[in-house]
Amino acid sequence: MKRIAFYLLSIAIFSACNDRETDLNKDIAVQVSVQEITSKSIEKFISTTGTVNPIKTVAIKSEVAGKYHLQINPATGRQFALGDFVREGTNVIVLEDKEYENNIKIKSLELRLEISQQVSEKQQSLYEKGGVTLSEVKNAEIDLINAKYSYEDALFRLAKLKVKAPFSGIITNLNYYTDNTRVEASSDMLNIMDYSKLHMEINLAEKNMTSIKKGQQVNIINYTIPGDTLNGVLAQLSPAIDSETRSFKAVININNSKLLLRPGMFAKAEIVVAKADSTIVIPKNVILNKQKGNTVFVVNKGLAEERVIEFGLENPNEVQVISGLEKKDRLVVKGFETLRDRSKIKVVK
Secondary structure (H helix, E strand, O other), X not given: OHHHHHHHHHHHHHHHHHHHXXXXXXXXXXXXXXXXXXXXXXXXXXXXXXXXXXXXXXXEEOOOOEEEEEOEEOOOOEEOOOOOEEOOOOEEEEEEOXXXXXXXXXXXXXXXXXXXXXXXXXXHHHHHHOOXXXXXXXXXXXXXXXXXXXXXXXXXXXXXXXXXXXXXXXXXXXXXOOOOOEEOOOOEEEEEEEEEEEEEEEEEEHHHOOOOOOOOEEEEEOOOOOOOOEEEEEEEEOOOOEOOOOEEEEEEEEEOOOOOOXXXXXXXXXXXXXXXXXXXXXXXXXXXXXXXXXXXXXXXXXXXXXXXXXXXXXOOOEEXXXXXXXXXXXXXXXXXXXXXXXXXXXXXX
């Protein structure tokens, strides 16, 4: 009889301890971090990748033979070198060939042009006074025109001795020749590239054709420029679908005015197909997928309040919330995994 009484007393004590432990657990606050919801913008985009290439690039060869003279870069005070910036029209290399120059006879052609100009003007004056015929005036004009053509052709031929930059850009290749040595016509001289503007050829899936349009904004991202996004625009679209890959081609033009991207680099492109401003946007990683729907937790009077939310626009990292949350709600962003509705919480940094 005493044993039975002791056994019942033990059970009662154990049950009381469990009850006290349960009550204690109810009072334990879960530590969480929160973020006040404010208005911001969100972009829905289609991601792709590709290689960036310059819009302007040229490989220059010598048009005539001559002795090689690499010129001084006025910006550095030394001879032009790889990586130098060169302005349009600047002489980078000059070829010297006295025999070639003499055969052109530029001085005599210049003098002939000057004389033809004087003769033409004199004949015109005499014609107005009745001293010469119209035929004589026209013949003088023909001589003047031919003299101009001959002189301009000579200037054009002389210009071939100078290797000029056809546009402003960076020297990306400069073939080495010993100064004052003779190089032949069609010898490789240098390459110039302007990569302040780039283009990227991409392939997009057939399913995206209806949402892709010329003129759409594109965000360009590369690992070498962390935290910096370049601006691009969808410039060209092919209407044809490749029957094997079920994709179509497009071209993106990129503003690279700070020269952050280099030609040949691999980059990620985010084509913005929709955008919403001044809306509620939250990180995707705080959303719990439950049977009742997509849910998050907010802080309400020291307790966790579970909210079912509806999505609007979304991208890989964020989602627009069109119902279930209000501005200035305090969203739980850390510690939400073990929460339940009405759980006691403690907000920490």
